[in-house]
Amino acid sequence: MSALEEKVAVVTGASSGIGAAVAEELAARGTSVVLGARRAEALQQVCERIEAGGGRAAWVRTDMRDESAVERLVETAVERFGKLDILVNNAAVGTVGTIAAGRTDEWRMMLETNVLGVLVACRAALRYMLPQRRGDIVNVTSAAAYEAWPYLAVYAATKAAVHALSQGLRAEVAEEGVRVMTIEVHNVAGTDFASRFDPIVARDAISTWERRGLLRRTSGMLATSDVARAIAFQLSQPDPASVHHLTLRARAN
Numbered sequence: 001m002s003a004l005e006e007k008v009a010v011v012t013g014a015s016s017g018i019g020a021a022v023a024e025e026l027a028a029r030g031t032s033v034v035l036g037a038r039r040a041e042a043l044q045q046v047c048e049r050i051e052a053g054g055g056r057a058a059w060v061r062t063d064m065r066d067e068s069a070v071e072r073l074v075e076t077a078v079e080r081f082g083k084l085d086i087l088v089n090n091a092a093v094g095t096v097g098t099i100a101a102g103r104t105d106e107w108r109m110m111l112e113t114n115v116l117g118v119l120v121a122c123r124a125a126l127r128y129m130l131p132q133r134r135g136d137i138v139n140v141t142s143a144a145a146y147e148a149w150p151y152l153a154v155y156a157a158t159k160a161a162v163h164a165l166s167q168g169l170r171a172e173v174a175e176e177g178v179r180v181m182t183i184e185v186h187n188v189a190g191t192d193f194a195s196r197f198d199p200i201v202a203r204d205a206i207s208t209w210e211r212r213g214l215l216r217r218t219s220g221m222l223a224t225s226d227v228a229r230a231i232a233f234q235l236s237q238p239d240p241a242s243v244h245h246l247t248l249r250a251r252a253n
């Protein structure tokens with residue numbers, strides 16, 4: 001029996017990209033998955049793919065900025081599948097722009113989705129994980145957390161915050177049986193992440209990144225399935241092993 005068989009997981013941001021791939025990977029390994037995001041139709045399509053492949057899945061329309069919606073997402077896992085073993089905090093949003101020309105509404109959206117949303121989801125999951133003295137939380141961060149590029153400073157700050165809060169949370173709950181892990185990824189193809197960038201600002205941002213040697217277009221990109229397999233690897237380690245933090249990049253990137 002695989003380590004992920006008969007587990008129950010919540011995956012946030014599962015309507016596209018990495019989150020959808022993680023939900024599919026976990027389901028293929030026997031985990032029942034509950035998917036959250038704002039785009040209901042896309043969530044339903046991912047669930048239908050999982051179910052067509054023989055997996056078990058449910059979805060809840062969730063805005064990570066809405067505390068009660070995040071709590072409902074987590075509670076649905078227990079109501080629907082009887083328990084909660086895993087939370088993958090993957091939902092996040094990024095916009096491009098300099099701080100000098102920054103928009104407060106965009107900063108608020110990133111901070112509320114990427115940081116507050118993660119905190120609320122962790123707290124909701126711990127309500128089940130701490131009493132059962134068991135559970136795994138994986139928080140998706142970014143290479144940006146350690147090297148903040150121009151035009152992405154606020155997004156980078158949110159990912160640095162996720163890294164720090166994960167370290168602190170790990171120290172709080174490790175002795176209570178809960179594992180807290182992070183995975184830092186860089187340049188993943190096949191996601192919707194950059195599709196929301198303002199095209200004019202993005203053009204300036206990309207030329208700056210290229211001029212400074214930050215963006216190397218020929219170095220290869222990860223696929224969403226690469227990230228999904230790496231997260232499944234973290235979650236499959238037998239207790240007490242914990243891959244606290246994983247850096248995943250394309251070989252030459």
Ligand SMILES: NC(=O)c1ccc[n+]([C@@H]2O[C@H](COP(=O)([O-])OP(=O)(O)OC[C@H]3O[C@@H](n4cnc5c(N)ncnc54)[C@H](OP(=O)(O)O)[C@@H]3O)[C@@H](O)[C@H]2O)c1
Pocket residue numbers: 012013014015016017018019036037038039040042062063064065089090091092093113140141142143185186187188189191192193194
């Ligand atoms: N792609 C990369 O190169 C890269 C690099 C480093 C880190 N990452 C990280 O990887 C993770 C996944 O990103 P991705 O590349 O797969 O991009 P993506 O396809 O845009 O996925 C982001 C997911 O987050 C969800 N989301 C955004 N805002 C939300 C909100 N307010 N409430 C609920 N869900 C929300 C989106 O769903 P809805 O729009 O349906 O709500 C979507 O499912 C993120 O944490 C990102 O920071 C990606």
